[in-house]
Amino acid sequence: MADDDTDFPPGDGPSSGISVTLTAGTLRAIRERVGQRGVSAYLERAAQRQIERDQLDELIAAFEEVHGPADPEAVAAKRSRLTGEGSGAGVAA
Numbered sequence: 498m499a500d501d502d503t504d505f506p507p508g509d510g511p512s513s514g515i516s517v518t519l520t521a522g523t524l525r526a527i528r529e530r531v532g533q534r535g536v537s538a539y540l541e542r543a544a545q546r547q548i549e550r551d552q553l554d555e556l557i558a559a560f561e562e563v564h565g566p567a568d569p570e571a572v573a574a575k576r577s578r579l580t581g582e583g584s585g586a587g588v589a590a
Contacts, residue, residue, distance in 0.1 A: 507548045508541070 503510065517540065519527075524536075531539045561567070577583045 507545045 527536055527539050
């Protein structure tokens, strides 16, 4: 394949066929969601999401290597601010 030497980002470039082995239950669940002809597109999107997660894990690991692990209490406080949990929102005065 000539395209293997080209550096395309995930989700870009020409399509290329491969053989993938899945358990029967996984394949059935995918087909129930997307139909017989949507399996390849579903797997492409799933692979792209996994690559994004892997890259995020690598970014977090690199950050922690320089700055140390995040403080769990600080993370919980910021999550609470972002989601509005525990802020008293919706409580009648």
